Amino acid sequence: MAEYPPFAVTVDLVVLTVRSDELAVLLVRRGVEPYRGRWALPGGFVGIDEDLPDAAVRELTEETGLAEPAGHLEQLATYGRPGRDPRGRVVTVAWLALLPDLGSPVAGTDAASADWLPVTRLAPGQLAFDHERILTDGVERARAKVEYTPLATAFCPPEFTVAQLRAVYETVWGTRLDPRNFHRKVTGTPGFVEPIGRSTEGERGRPAQLFRRGPATLLHPPMLRPS
Amino acid sequence: MAEYPPFAVTVDLVVLTVRSDELAVLLVRRGVEPYRGRWALPGGFVGIDEDLPDAAVRELTEETGLAEPAGHLEQLATYGRPGRDPRGRVVTVAWLALLPDLGSPVAGTDAASADWLPVTRLAPGQLAFDHERILTDGVERARAKVEYTPLATAFCPPEFTVAQLRAVYETVWGTRLDPRNFHRKVTGTPGFVEPIGRSTEGERGRPAQLFRRGPATLLHPPMLRPS
């Protein structure tokens, strides 16, 4: 392999969740140069014998203390512009993870701290490397994919109400949705959600049926964003 | 960079076109080991100072003699399973290109020959490396994306008729579409196509209006595949 140009390969994670009615991304504060002290996407180098999805899962658990039991993980895109990393030629494979709200992450093994930050309140230029671009692409992908897939359920706990699912859509899209039409749409799309048989207790208002995510992988017809 | 595992990075291209009512992919016959003599996706190593999109465009023109004037090129996914290349740890960034039918490609600079092969007539295990998986993913992406984007026009010459565009959909999806409803849908979706003002001459039947692709980047509402 000495005849071919040597690259370093990393994985970076765009981990999104919905916390207190805001779309939040998991960021770590860098403890080492370059970009020391700046926020960055969690990620790291891929082992020479490690498969790419394995590296993504490892970084997710390792650097954030979060497991990936529920939730969703998919490849986002690959970024390799020369000069994007001052240490040399680094190509990064970015992944998109959607998780339910699991509370605050624990700090990683290095001294860096990790936390959820609302994506709408990030100032331009606040992230290390080209991570702002990667984050933008990830948010864009998530907004588009909840339209035609049941992926919005990945933001919910295993059992959830229609109203919780609606709050996810409203937060991800930044719009308000009519509760009655949303209810009809969700319960009427085959395989989107299935009733668990129980209801909520002790909340305000009429108790709501509990659902789990259904077997559908695509929504027919899609959930349309209001124009 | 000596402290990080060294990878080789390549680009591979899934170049699709519609030829004689079949969805065809551009393949090259490998002239060197490994997989010598087998069909493979066109591609090659990324230069140490080369950006990824540049490498994809370079390989597209270099190894196939095709330019990318019309048509469409987008990143598909990245594949890096250890062992996918017997020469060592190679991560490949795959790209999807959609082109109008430009005739037979010229052979590349090495002795390998290049040709269009119908995707439906490829036998399993016929392609080198993990290129069969990459091709499958590319075809899947194309089939899905013509639903909600105007990308089917990338398979057409700069000026085309509604019937030609319909033939593209029928070929890509492998279904028949009603000419009248298709015509209504295409001409009624804002920004999908715009009339050029001229019509075809010398063909059989009533002359058809010529169109070029419109400015829309997303189809609202999408072109739905018949269930």
Next chain:
DNA sequence: AGCAATTATCGTCCTCATGACGAAAAGGGG
């Protein structure tokens, strides 16, 4: 020229999905 065959384009009917909204159901708190 006249006619058949072919293809493009327009129009009609019906069904279904969806947006806007009213109303009833089912709980908690005074």
Next chain:
DNA sequence: CCCCTTTTCGTCATGAGGACGATAATTGCT
């Protein structure tokens, strides 16, 4: 028990899309 909140069911109007008839505008044949 009344009020407030939230869920859930209905109703109506609008618009998109599938099925299909009808017409327009050519070429090819006799």
